[in-house]
Amino acid sequence: MNIIAVTACSTGIAETYMAAEVLERCARTRGHSIKVETQGALGIMDKLSSQDIASADIAILTNDIAINGDDRFKGIKTFHVSISDILESPQDIMSEINSEP
Amino acid sequence: MNSSASFNYTFPLPNGLHARPASFIEEAVKSYSDSITITNLRNNKEADACSVLSMIASDIALNDPILVKVTGDKAESTLNQFKVFLATEFLTCDEPLTVVEDKQQKPLPHMLRSEELQSLRGVSVSPGLARGIPLVLGEPRLTLNPETQEKAPVTEELARFDESRQHLKAQLEQQAEVSAGEEKAILKAHLSLLCDQKLISSVSEAVTNGASILSAVLKTQEHFVQVLESSSSEYLQERALDIRDLCYKLIVETYGEDSFEKTDTQLTTDTVCVASSLAPSQFLSLDRSFLKGLVLEAGGTTSHTVILARSFGIPVMVGVEGARTLAADGRQVIMDANLGLLISNPSESVTRFYDLEQNKQERLSKRREQYINQRAVTLDGYHVEVAANIASAEEAEVAFAQGAEGVGLFRTEMLYMDRIEPPCEEEQFEIYRKALTAANDKPVIIRTMDIGGDKPVDYFNIGTEENPFLGYRAVRLYPEYLNLFHTQLRAILRASHYGQCKIMVPMVATLAEAKWLREIFNNVIESLKVEGVEHNSDVQLGIMLEVPSCAFIIDQLVRYVDFFSIGSNDLTQYLLAADRGNSKVEHLYDSLNPAFLRLLKHVVTEAHKAGAWVGMCGEFAGNPEHLPILLGLGLDEVSLSAPRILEVKEAISQLTLEDSKAVLEQALNMETSEEVSELLQNACQKKEVMPILAEHSIIIHAECRTKAEVIKTLVDNLDVNGRVSDVLGAEEAIWEREAISPTMLGFGIAIPHCKSDSIAVNSISIMKLAEPILWNEGDQVMTDTVFMLTVRASEAGSVHMQIFAQLARRIMRGAFRDSLGACTSEQELLEFISGELEL
Missing domain, CATH: 3.30.1340.10 (HPr-like)
Structure with missing residues (x-):
């Protein structure tokens, strides 16, 4: 599966990157390909290109704070999750994604 | 008629x-x-x-x-x-009273907010922490009965009153003689009350009408106390205490010590004294080795007792209504005169909070202590002497204890003021000698009298001037009052035998004045030689550089003077032609004006070219933010008020001469002082010298028992290491973030963090706990490791942010966490993390 994701948190110092790390590791162990855009204190890093978005099967967006440019993901199956869900139970999120038809 | x-x-x-x-x-x-x-x-x-x-x-x-x-x-x-x-x-004739800046109560830190405290809030008028047993002090109680007090015939009784008054007067005078500072001033105030005509006549009249001295004094006391207490001025209300105190002394003087009940105010262990109000004499009778703090229910901030306690450095809180009741059932009290909080019977966690707090305070003063005996040197080894401005010999000792490398300005005009005739040579000699002895061979620059329009003195017949700052003052007076100038020079030169003394003359504007000064100076030395009076003939003679004309004749001035000290206040005023007391033009009075900075640059360059040294003793030198300018100029000395010295020395030790020169160069080419000000703010914030992670930010085997203790310990540690600008603000910011969602990760690591303008230096702090704790109620896993990330508000996209991001990612990797768990010392942990993050 082709997963794209955007992470962002209130201070932009820690969780944005922790969540990105977790998503990347989890997806890869399950054999998915993934690209995560981080919107934190470093600004927007690993920005998703329109090509990335076009070829994605699924988008995971964190919902702790507003995501920059969330209108980019119209038409893609999108999961809105909280950072703490990602950090605490990433496996649940992955299972949910897998169970999607 | x-x-x-x-x-x-x-x-x-x-x-x-x-x-x-x-x-x-x-x-x-x-x-x-x-x-x-x-x-x-x-x-x-x-x-x-x-x-x-x-x-x-x-x-x-x-x-x-x-x-x-x-x-x-x-x-x-x-x-x-x-x-x-x-x-x-x-x-x-009146100085402004010290006004307590912030009557509003400071919010309690997080750790205390969550406690049920037996406590009261009050206004702190002398900061500090005090712990001890509480002791409630009452007013002394009279044992005599004014109704039945025996009395002699009126004439004898009047004579007895007069005798007591004279005795007391002599006693107070003697005490005033041997005391200093505030204590002396207060004794003098009591003396003037004792000699007050209304007071004397009020007592005398009552005695003449048949009253005993006792009831006459009590009646007089009651009358004046009532008058003062009904005054609308808070300050006057507090003078009632002085009247009470004086009448108490009068009664004791007349009837002996037994006229009041013996109260047991013998302190035998660390004690916090609590009273409704306290008379100065009662306060002075307390053993100050055990008196740790003073809490008053009365709200006044200007009572003589408060002033005294402050001068002894004893923490004081006022306006603590109900304090006596609270203290009455207290076995132990903690008085936090930084927050304005009095706690009775503190719980164990409150006691632990104050253990942490006290530890931090001690570490903070220790951090600065190192600069007391250290020279002020920049990171690249450039030394600038940091000296103190003083106005009396007594202040010299205090200034050296506070880290002064010398006295850069001893103002002597105070010696001449508030008296009928000028101080004689002997009196001055003793004062200068005292300051030089206290200096212990460090340099002391004595400035000859700066008297004139704004500092009037009776025996100088100057009259009222329309424009005293451009008028007859300082050196301009010396030819007319040559005797006085001679006397002062003789006194200083004689004292110069006892230390490293330099003489400085204010307000020189022309070469002729400098030439004249050198002549007089040489004459005085010559006559001391002839008389065989001890003195040092190598004393340097310098001038204040405060009139802009001097800046253009430095090459000529050095023929007659040895050094210059820039008086930044007057020089700014004269250069920009703006009176800072005039609100319409005060904005023009601005020492960051690039024109002024250019003048400074010119002065320092010219003086150094001519082989003379230059210092600065105005207010400009006392602001740590100006240091890049002062260092960049290449000043040899700065002189400022003593309490700022350690702060300035510490700040110098964190700057480099090279950067400072670059900052000055930029400032000189700016168009407005606002631009300069912004430049300086950024220059001071650029503390990149401190690494994001250092061994001092790592704590292993920490014995914290709660999340609150962990956060306080880590934030306090940042404070001690100069990494936060506002310690309470930083702690609040961490808690605000915690309130959004817990920062505990599932595997025993918590990462409290914040981005706040209370942070001065981006920092990673690491703590490994001796015993794991529960980070949040309901956590399934105990926390044993804490990473605290603290980031400056203005930070974005910097190298540091990449480090924080990298660290955040690493923490999520099992291998990283395993290696982390294996580290057992600060050093090991530092090496491991630095390696991982390529620091």
Whole structure:
């Protein structure tokens, strides 16, 4: 599966990157390909290109704070999750994604 | 022939007519043969200008309408004389009172907020922490009965009163003689009350009417206390204590110590004293080795007891209503005069909080302590002497204890003020010698008298000038008052034998003045030689550089003077032609104006070219933010008020000469002082010298028992290491983030963090706990490791942010966490993390 994701948190110092790390590791162990855009204190890093978005099967967006440019993901199956869900139970999120038809 | 004259007047002094200005009036009026009454038209209270007490009782406040009435032979001329007095000297006789800046209560830190405290809030007037047993002090209770007190015939009783008064007077005078500072000032105030005509006549009249001295004194006390306490001025209300104290002393003087019950105020262990209010003599009788703090229910911030306690460095809180009741059932109290909080019977966690707090305070003062005996040196090894400005010999000792490398400015005009005749050579010699002895061979620059229009002195007949700052002052007076100048030079030169003394003359504007000064200086040395009087003939003679004309003749001035000290206040005023007391033009008075900076640059360059050294002793030198400019200029010395010295020395040790030069170069080419100001702010914030992770930010085997203790310990640690600008703000920011969602990760690691303008240096702090704790209620896993990330508010996209991001990612990797768990020392942990993050 082709997963794209955007992470962002209130201070932009820690969780944005922790969540990105977790998503990347989890997806890869399950054999998915993934690209995560981080919107934190470093600004927007690993920005998703329109090509990335076009070829994605699924988008995971964190919902702790507003995501920059969330209108980019119209038409893609999108999961809105909280950072703490990602950090605490990433496996649940992955299972949910897998169970999607 | 008796005539009378009157005029209306609006009272101009902000603190009202309290004891100090009242005694000033009394002093002036004494010399008139006519009598003067002052009526406060607001309340129609009339006062005799010969009595301090009656003037105080008239309750005159700022802007009250006053009617001044003169009766006597020369009413008209006396009136005019008095008018001039009120318009000149009187205006400057009162200093502003120390106002407690922040009467609003500071919020309690998180750890205390969550506690159920037996506590009261109050206003801190002298900061500090105190712990001990509480002791409630009461007013001394009379054992004599005023109703039945035996008395002698009226004449004998009057004589006895007079005798007691004279005894007490002699006693107070003697005490004043051997005391110093605030204590002395307070004794003098009591002396003037004791000699007050109204007080004396009130007692005498009652005695004449058949009362005993005891009941006469009590009646008089009651009268004046009532008058003062009903005053609308808080300051005057507090003078009632002084009256009580004095009457107490009078009664003891007359009837002996037994006239009051013996109260057991013997302190035997660390004690926090609690009282409704406390008289100065009661306070002074307490053993200060055990007196750790003072809590008063009365709200006044200007009572003499408060002033005394502050001068001894004892923490004081006032306005703590109910404190006596709280203390009465307290076995132990903690008084936090930083927060304005009195806690009775603290719980274990509160005690632990204050253990942490005390530990931090001690580490903080220790951090700065190292600079007390260290020279101020920049990171790249450039030394600039940091000296103190003082105005009396007593201050020298305090200044050196606070880290001064010398005295850069000993103002001597205070020696000349508030007296009828100038100080003699011997008196001055002793004072200068005292300062030089305290300096222990460190340099002391004594500035010869700077007297003139704004600092009037009776025996200098200067008169009123339209523009005193451009008028007859300082060196310009010396030719007319040559004897006085000679006397001062002789006194200084004789004292120079006892240390490293330099002489500096204010307000020199021309080469002729410098030449004249050198001549006089040489003459005085010559005559000391001839007389065989001990002195040091190598004493340097310098001038204040405060008149811009001097900047252009430095090459010529050095023929006659050895050094320059820039008086930044006057130099700014004269360069920009702006009076900073005038609100319409004060914005022009600006020492960051690039024109002023260029002048400074020119002065320092020229002086160094000519082989003379240059210092600065104005307010500009006392602001740590200006340091890049001061260092960049290449000044040899800066002189500032003593309490700022350690801060400035520490700040210098974190700057480099090279960067400072670059900052100055930029500043010189800017267009406005606002640009310069912004430049300096950024320059000071650039503390990149401190690494994001250092061994001092790692704590292993921490014995914290709660999340709150962990956070306080880590934030306090940042404070001690100079990494936060506002420790409470930083702690709050961490808690605000915690409130959004817990920062505990599932595997025993918590990462509290914040981005806040209370953070001065981006930092990673790491703590490994000796015993794991529960980070949040309901956590499934205990926390044993804490990473705290603290980031400056203005930070975005920097190298540091990449490090934080990298660290955040690493924490999520099992292998990283395993290696982390294996580290057992600070050093090991530092090496591991630095390696991982490529620091």
